[in-house]
Amino acid sequence: MTLKQLENLVEIDQDLTDDAYGTYYDKRTIEQLLNYGLIILDKPPGPTSHETVAWTKRLLKIPKIGHSGTLDPQVSGVLPLGLGEATKALGVLLYGPKEYHALGRIHSLPSKEKLENTIKLFTGAIFQKPPQRSAVVRQTRIRTIHELEVLEQKERLLLTRILCESGTYIRKLYYDIGEFLGPGATMIELRRTRVDQFRESDGLVTLHELAHAFSLWEEKKDESKLKDMIKPVEYAFSEIKSIIIRDSAVDAMCHGAQLAIPGILKISPN
Known part of the structure; x- marks a missing residue:
């Protein structure tokens, strides 16, 4: 089995590698x-x-x-x-996205049209201020919501799937959606289902x-x-x-040398 990052590499040169190392x-x-x-x-x-x-x-x-x-x-x-x-x-x-499945409660039942429009508004780049109990400085910042989908609704309970940028607070996202709807909303349960390529x-x-x-x-x-x-x-x-380099270039790089073109054997396309 070949590692995904080593597939379809562009070959620049050929060289032997010593299996005794590594x-x-x-x-x-x-x-x-x-x-x-x-x-x-x-x-x-x-x-x-x-x-x-x-x-x-x-x-x-x-x-x-x-x-x-x-x-x-x-x-x-x-x-x-x-x-x-x-x-x-x-x-x-x-650097990769994260996916969550969240269960929340809207404090009063909105119309279907208003809920759908609100979900659309919170997709894409949004402003978000971390909650009071958080590990970071409470400064408003921009986070990207790649996908926001209502999987199931039962009266005021919402089950949603959120694919978002790292550093997004899902509890605060629910709070902000509730504020926009009017009466407020509270997240009840949260599960992370993806971190970058790990699902x-x-x-x-x-x-x-x-x-x-x-x-x-x-x-x-x-x-x-x-x-x-x-x-x-x-x-x-x-x-x-990915880049595959010559054995002879490894030691030089470990001692602070920059990688030059003669030291490269294969490289990712584009």
Whole structure:
């Protein structure tokens, strides 16, 4: 299997590579994956994202894990975790969109036409001020709502799907929609179903499943389940352009040299 970012590359030159240095992404051991791997966790409602990371560190018995995109305690869903050195790759995921499914209550029932028009108004670039209880400075900023769709309505209850820019507050979005409608609105429940290329439909890992898989590997040396749960760090870069460079250029770049054209073997098109 070839990584998505390495497909259809434009070849500029050819050269040999020494397999003695490094390990192919699909041939890494569990020990290597625990330092260069990703886990797409299904965060349960209740704990903070920080607590979830702390529990995962204790489960896997490793000192360093990071997460991409904080979820409020009562919010569940996709929480990408970077293990060890893979924490450095998590910042890439902030450039991609995030998808949420939210359940909210409108304080009084609007007409169908007014609701549809309001939903359209809140699609695209919007102004948003973070809520009082937030981890950032409360300054009005622009965020993009790529898609806002009402999946189901039962009287004053609305189930919506929101595809939006990273850093959008969905609870505040519901509040603002309610203010525009007049009587107000409140978000009841929220689940994140996508972070960039990682989707809920692709399969998530729960803490219980992770604990069971790790104990199988640690006690019975059965790595099959754990290896399925930990993705190579390269999966985080599947949506960005790639360059393959010569072995001889790697050491120079690691010591601060700039990459020149003679050091490039393949490059993404366009």
